[in-house]
């Protein structure tokens with residue numbers, strides 16, 4: 130139960146805390162004018178959450194005559210209108226809210242006020258979070274707005290119920306080619322999303338197979354609409370991944386050419402039909418011309434042609450096209466090893482800057498290749514100032530231990546978000562680009578690939594819930610620090626005992642580096658088993674077609690991506706980062722092998738040679754993984770038995786598997802290089 134409830138657990142608070150909060154929380158008063166359906170949801174959430182934490186469910190009231198109470202509503206309501214000063218009123222955007230403790234002679238209350246009912250719902254969840262984490266509520270003065278307009282979750286769920294890159298069971302939406310219809314679970318999921326401020330979801334895999342192509346067909350739309358209804362109750366807009374070849378596969382046309390009038394008409398009709406069923410439908414998510422998916426290239430058109438065609442169809446209904454930039458020819462590097470997959474997205478899309486319609490958003494993975502444990506930031510951020518963009522992050526741990534290993538990704542995401550692209554000079558962060566704030570774009574935000582499935586804990590590894598939570602929090606507020614988000618999540622999930630908070634926070638915050646230590650070194654990536662991507666296999670991709678090579682020989686390792694002698698990838702950045710990566714001297718250690726091919730004896734900034742770094746980090750990484758399990762054992766009795774046992778068994782698997790990683794990697798490089806470990810540790 131506890132694991133299922135995730136951050137909506139609302140465990141009973143300790144008596145001191147409860148005593149402080151109780152007087153404010155006896156009554157919830159709703160204040161709104163006109164149609165405000167999400168306000169009812171907000172009041173319900175407050176009453177349930179407070180009831181569970183304080184042991185007494187607040188009364189609901191439309192009048193504010195008690196001495197102390199919670200006033201939840203919209204800023205245009207009679208009760209709230211006069212209360213806020215003008216500056217606050219102006220500062221609150223459509224999804225924003227104000228939390229304010231108001232002291233008047235005859236009454237005191239806490240106002241939770243959104244510009245819209247949706248804002249009020251987010252405010253209600255914020256207030257609940259304050260109680261969950263033991264914050265003071267006596268003098269609240271909070272104004273919050275989300276940084277990105279689009280805060281989206283992408284599911285890679287197939288209609289047979291399997292999940293591409295899913296590690297927590299089967300789909301919560303589909304099974305056997307049809308809708309599962311577990312509306313309660315979907316509602317709980319929608320609540321979890323809203324509680325962290327997420328406002329959009331795409332429910333089907335971007336690799337749209339034959340069955341899922343039909344999701345936009347008349348026979349399946351009523352079921353899609355039912356899903357949309359549930360998410361709507363929590364302010365989440367529904368999107369669908371579509372198949373670019375739908376006009377052929379579904380419509381019986383002979384072409385899907387984006388410039389063909391019949392094709393355009395077909396999409397316009399489909400869009401009209403979709404909106405007839407779902408008036409607030411979000412739009413289409415598209416993976417085209419990538420990994421054997423159909424796309425505009427088939428017809429000699431470019432990606433602006435493809436995206437704009439769909440955008441035109443959706444525009445009358447305020448829909449958007451989210452067009453993924455994960456486009457590369459997965460055979461190109463195999464044919465010619467001097468080409469470079471890392472270059473592909475920029476080479477394809479950069480020339481199209483300014484050619485996309487206003488309701489097109491390009492969705493760009495954080496790195497140029499594919500969600501490796503360490504990659505530089507994609508140079509497309511900052512490379513297309515005239516185009517709406519969202520940052521795509523992978524919450525599901527495809528390359529980072531598949532939810533059997535603890536790998537908390539918030540610190541990794543923070544590095545991407547804070548990266549300075551120098552697009553408009555210093556301070557042009559990815560956060561600024563992705564939200565559109567820097568480049569003054571109307572649309573932007575964050576998209577995360579879901580890590581949930583139908584397992585009771587949603588995420589398999591209970592601690593992997595922190596990744597989902599953290600993604601939502603960062604999408605709302607990219608300026609939060611990893612430490613803040615971690616502290617919040619641990620308190621909400623495991624309570625406020627300082628020893629518990631301290632231990633679990635440390636484990637989470639250290640885990641990405643630990644994982645990096647025992648897996649592929651110095652930014653090189655890809656030393657995993659092909660296809661399922663779990664476990665070490667140094668040459669697994671070295672002689673395959675996918676364009677992901679490390680070029681290790683008996684002298685050295687790494688990919689030369691410099692402008693002067695390599696693939697030229699480093700030149701896709703603006704001047705400052707480009708210069709930093711171009712030279713071996715200034716390239717940061719952790720990305721050295723991504724940008725340079727160096728001998729094993731090359732001395733890093735840390736003072737170690739590359740080969741010694743490989744040995745040391747792998748011995749150390751294994752010990753650190755053991756340390757994670759050890760730290761967790763210290764919490765026995767402080768975390769409930771079920772969750773304790775479940776996490777412990779995963780951590781034990783992790784340290785065992787870390788030993789395998791260590792041995793495979795160290796042995797490989799010892800044999801390649803013939804150089805012994807300076808400390809004479811056992812290498813097989």
Ligand code: BDP
Nearest residue numbers: 293294335336416455499500
């Ligand atoms: C890769 C996955 C693949 C996805 C692809 C994508 O291995 O399953 O379809 O990304 O993002 O990481 O489209």
